[in-house]
Amino acid sequence: MTTRPRPEAEPNVGEQTESTTATGAQAVALSQAIDSAPRTILRGLRLSPEFTRGLWLTVLLALCATAGKVVVPVAVQQVIDVGIVEASATATQPQPDIRFVTIAVAACAVSVVVTAACTYAMNVRLYRATESGLASLRIRAFRHVHDLATLTQNSERKGALVSRVTADIDQISNFMQWGGILLIVSSGQLLISTGLMAYYSWQLTLVVWVCFLPLFLAVRALQRWLSRAYLRVRERTGDMLAAISEAVLGAAVIKVHASEDRTTRRISDTVHATRRAQTRAHRLGVTVSPLAELVAATASAAVVVLGVLLGVAGSVTAGQLVAFLFLLTLFVTPMVMATEVLNQAQDAIAGWRRVLAVLDTPPDVADPGPHGTRLPQGAISVHADHLTYAYPGGEAVVQDVCLTIPAGHRIAIVGETGSGKSTLVKLLTRLMDPTSGTVRLNGVDLRSIAFSSLRRRVVLVPQEGFLFEGSLADNLRFAHPDASTTELTEAIAELGLSEWVATLPDGVDTQLGQRGEFLSAGERQLAALIRAHLAGADLLVLDEATSAVDPATETRLQQAFDRLTRKRTAVTIAHRMSTAEAADEVVVLDGGRVVQRGPHAELVAAPGPYADLYASWVRGTA
Numbered sequence: 270m271t272t273r274p275r276p277e278a279e280p281n282v283g284e285q286t287e288s289t290t291a292t293g294a295q296a297v298a299l300s301q302a303i304d305s306a307p308r309t310i311l312r313g314l315r316l317s318p319e320f321t322r323g324l325w326l327t328v329l330l331a332l333c334a335t336a337g338k339v340v341v342p343v344a345v346q347q348v349i350d351v352g353i354v355e356a357s358a359t360a361t362q363p364q365p366d367i368r369f370v371t372i373a374v375a376a377c378a379v380s381v382v383v384t385a386a387c388t389y390a391m392n393v394r395l396y397r398a399t400e401s402g403l404a405s406l407r408i409r410a411f412r413h414v415h416d417l418a419t420l421t422q423n424s425e426r427k428g429a430l431v432s433r434v435t436a437d438i439d440q441i442s443n444f445m446q447w448g449g450i451l452l453i454v455s456s457g458q459l460l461i462s463t464g465l466m467a468y469y470s471w472q473l474t475l476v477v478w479v480c481f482l483p484l485f486l487a488v489r490a491l492q493r494w495l496s497r498a499y500l501r502v503r504e505r506t507g508d509m510l511a512a513i514s515e516a517v518l519g520a521a522v523i524k525v526h527a528s529e530d531r532t533t534r535r536i537s538d539t540v541h542a543t544r545r546a547q548t549r550a551h552r553l554g555v556t557v558s559p560l561a562e563l564v565a566a567t568a569s570a571a572v573v574v575l576g577v578l579l580g581v582a583g584s585v586t587a588g589q590l591v592a593f594l595f596l597l598t599l600f601v602t603p604m605v606m607a608t609e610v611l612n613q614a615q616d617a618i619a620g621w622r623r624v625l626a627v628l629d630t631p632p633d634v635a636d637p638g639p640h641g642t643r644l645p646q647g648a649i650s651v652h653a654d655h656l657t658y659a660y661p662g663g664e665a666v667v668q669d670v671c672l673t674i675p676a677g678h679r680i681a682i683v684g685e686t687g688s689g690k691s692t693l694v695k696l697l698t699r700l701m702d703p704t705s706g707t708v709r710l711n712g713v714d715l716r717s718i719a720f721s722s723l724r725r726r727v728v729l730v731p732q733e734g735f736l737f738e739g740s741l742a743d744n745l746r747f748a749h750p751d752a753s754t755t756e757l758t759e760a761i762a763e764l765g766l767s768e769w770v771a772t773l774p775d776g777v778d779t780q781l782g783q784r785g786e787f788l789s790a791g792e793r794q795l796a797a798l799i800r801a802h803l804a805g806a807d808l809l810v811l812d813e814a815t816s817a818v819d820p821a822t823e824t825r826l827q828q829a830f831d832r833l834t835r836k837r838t839a840v841t842i843a844h845r846m847s848t849a850e851a852a853d854e855v856v857v858l859d860g861g862r863v864v865q866r867g868p869h870a871e872l873v874a875a876p877g878p879y880a881d882l883y884a885s886w887v888r889g890t891a
């Protein structure tokens with residue numbers, strides 16, 4: 270029987286993978302940017318309430334820090350107008366009011382200390398809030414990625430998906446910790462300085478705002494371009510991370526085929542694409558900064574000229590003009606800085622959009638939740654009724670399949686490659702919902718069974734059971750987190766594998782390495798079978814591994830498989846003759862349809878697809 274490499278399955282507890290019938294639209298949802306910038310920020314903030322928790326106190330501290338900053342210009346104005354000019358006018362000879370000046374200087378000193386303390390407290394609070402918000406966003410995004418349909422996950426490469434939970438959120442973090450602080454401080458500074466400037470001279474304030482108005486309009490126009498440019502940066506970064514992670518995971522294949530140069534070229538292409546996107550976005554962003562400097566210089570010059578004229582006309586005093594110029598600095602600094610923050614803000618918003626796009630993609634096999642039916646204990650019967658399934662945009666690959674499997678029966682599914690075997694078992698375990706037709710377990714519609722019950726009672730064992738870094742015991746406990754060492758030992762003994770485990774350097778405590786790389790392919794299958802046994806499922810769906818193993822491991826696998834499926838309902842995609850022979854019945858699929866069904870002996874004796882498959886099987890192993 271021919272086989273082809275299968276898509277990698279990333280199992281959950283008890284080897285399960287969560288997958289669904291993602292529609293075409295859902296499959297592309299991950300690549301869509303939807304909301305406007307303010308809506309994106311608002312949604313992002315709402316999703317992680319930690320960002321805004323206690324924000325009022327942080328804003329209050331920011332206002333205090335800003336208010337502290339305006340004490341100096343006000344004191345300077347008072348010292349000039351009251352402490353020097355007025356005092357000299359009332360005294361016989363020109364001399365400053367030393368007491369008044371001393372009080373003003375002391376007020377300045379106190380305000381500087383208060384400003385520093387408030388700024389420190391505000392920074393700490395903001396940093397803490399953003400870190401907690403980002404941590405919860407990261408966890409939420411990760412969980413959601415995990416819950417997404419396998420199909421939806423497959424619509425984007427794994428590395429790119431990971432980048433949404435890592436690099437994109439890092440970008441938000443960079444902005445929140447620097448830009449966020451600056452935005453709060455700047456807004457307060459702008460408000461307070463504008464108020465005070467208007468108090469001293471509304472005419473000069475008007476001049477300042479008129480100078481800055483074109484800058485605002487330019488920034489608004491640029492923002493749209495920047496937004497697009499930074500979304501491209503985030504996408505290119507995702508592509509780059511995907512290419513790198515793929516190359517790291519596939520290092521062995523790359524070496525075997527001596528394709529290091531080709532891989533390096535591919536990676537450097539993605540690195541350069543990211544660099545180009547970054548440079549373009551940054552070039553757009555930095556055009557604002559010199560523009561802001563220019564506007565600031567123009568505003569200062571205009572204030573000096575008009576201020577002198579107003580001073581001569583008696584509308585402003587010398588102190589007020591000097592204070593105004595101080596305040597203008599307070600006004601201009603955040604304006605210039607804000608244009609720099611704009612870059613980071615756009616990059617962060619682009620990151621936020623990508624994270625929100627993940628969160629907006631619905632896991633499309635809906636869990637009926639706590640109101641769902643729970644499967645009663647005991648062996649499970651399966652009844653598939655006119656099942657049909659087509660992948661998005663494709664032809665039906667499972668067609669009108671009707672299948673009844675009595676409780677406790679062992680069924681082997683066989684068929685040519687691409688005949689729909691894997692698709693059928695995904696439908697039987699509700700990793701996907703059928704396009705039409707129903708599956709019933711013990712008479713209960715699969716769609717109405719609560720996941721908490723379904724995932725415990727029905728376990729899918731994929732060809733390559735994913736093993737995590739850790740010991741054999743750690744990996745076995747994925748199926749049963751509370752299992753004691755005795756329970757592990759018993760489960761191993763029940764499958765007749767105690768002798769094998771004893772050959773491992775540290776028994777169940779043997780470290781397996783990343784993805785179980787310290788074990789052979791056959792041993793990894795043994796570990797997967799023990800894990801499935803420990804899960805205690807009543808319906809086992811197995812995709813038999815195709816990798817060739819040595820005779821001793823083959824015997825162990827056969828024995829473990831036989832014991833595992835005993836007294837359980839078992840549906841196995843059979844790649845070994847012995848598995849089909851041992852099954853109660855064999856179901857033959859061809860082009861997504863059941864074309865033959867019956868005990869091995871009966872089918873093999875009659876001419877037909879199974880007899881042909883069997884013959885080619887025998888030839889292959891001869």
Ligand SMILES: Nc1ncnc2c1ncn2[C@@H]1O[C@H](COP(=O)(O)OP(=O)(O)OP(=O)(O)O)[C@@H](O)[C@H]1O
Nearest residue numbers: 272273275660666685686687688689690691692693
């Ligand atoms: N995620 C997918 N998206 C689109 N088409 C798919 C997807 N997975 C499988 N198919 C197609 O569905 C058909 C049935 O595939 P399936 O994996 O169920 O066959 P199979 O009998 O299990 O094959 P094999 O023995 O080689 O694993 C094939 O034509 C395959 O190309």
